[in-house]
Amino acid sequence: MTGYPYRSSLTCLLFLLVTQVVFAQKDAFLKDYAERWETSRQYMLTVAEAMPESEYGFKPTPEEMTFAEQLMHIAWVIDWHAFSKADGQEYRPRLNDFKVEGRTKKEMIEMVNREFNRAAELVRSLDPARLDQTGSYAKFTRTRRQFLLLMTDHVTHHRAQMLVYLRLKGIVPPKYIEFQ
Numbered sequence: 001m002t003g004y005p006y007r008s009s010l011t012c013l014l015f016l017l018v019t020q021v022v023f024a025q026k027d028a029f030l031k032d033y034a035e036r037w038e039t040s041r042q043y044m045l046t047v048a049e050a051m052p053e054s055e056y057g058f059k060p061t062p063e064e065m066t067f068a069e070q071l072m073h074i075a076w077v078i079d080w081h082a083f084s085k086a087d088g089q090e091y092r093p094r095l096n097d098f099k100v101e102g103r104t105k106k107e108m109i110e111m112v113n114r115e116f117n118r119a120a121e122l123v124r125s126l127d128p129a130r131l132d133q134t135g136s137y138a139k140f141t142r143t144r145r146q147f148l149l150l151m152t153d154h155v156t157h158h159r160a161q162m163l164v165y166l167r168l169k170g171i172v173p174p175k176y177i178e179f180q
Contacts, residue, residue, distance in 0.1 A: 002041070008044050027128050032154055034123050040155055041116035043179040044074070045109060047162050053105035055169055068100040069106055074158050075112040078151060082119035085147035123148070170173055 047070055051058075056068040065073060076098040086092040098111065131145040144151065163173045 006113060029145060030123055030126060030128060033152075034120060036152065037116070037120055037123060039179050040152060040159075041113065041120070043174065043176060044116065044159055045113055046160055046174040046179070047166070048105075048109045048112065050166055050171055051105075051162070051169070056100075056105055056108070057083070058165055058169060060165065060168055064161075066100070068103075068105075070158050070162050071108050071112055072098045072100050072103075074155055075078060075108075076090055077154050078112075078115040078119050081147060081151035081154065082115075082122050085135055085142075086144050086151065087118075087131075088144065089123055090135065093139065098127060103143040119151070 040151075051067050053072075056071075057066050059066045059069075069124065076093055079093040079098075080091070083089050083093075102110070103111075115169060131143060132145050134141050135144065136142075137147070166173045
């Protein structure tokens, strides 16, 4: 029986180390995601600032959203994807809460910044064990991890449209490379 308490302690220590390595690997996605999300936020705000307020109503064709509507759409979908899809809450933000009418450029930028920050806080608090849980979106079933990636893709998609709007107005867009 000599040495038995040491083997038990050693077994516990090894278990704790292995557990920490497994959790650290799972947390790697959330850590990397949080870093990219912050970069996306900074770039989005810079793009939004680049368009003069007098041009926030610009849209290249009647079918398109205005620059301001693109920005508010991004804020609305971040709110919805983060809390309904990535977090799994029964939640859908009200579109009126994200309307353009009556808002200044500054107010809209503050709103999109707020939604980026709220989503970042959710990502920081998200239990990595939940990343493999699934939810539905239209006819698709996706993991919470996939919903986070979808949220990022959505921001990129609409921000790219906003970059084109800047070019159409003769404004050189901020360089993405500066936000890598």
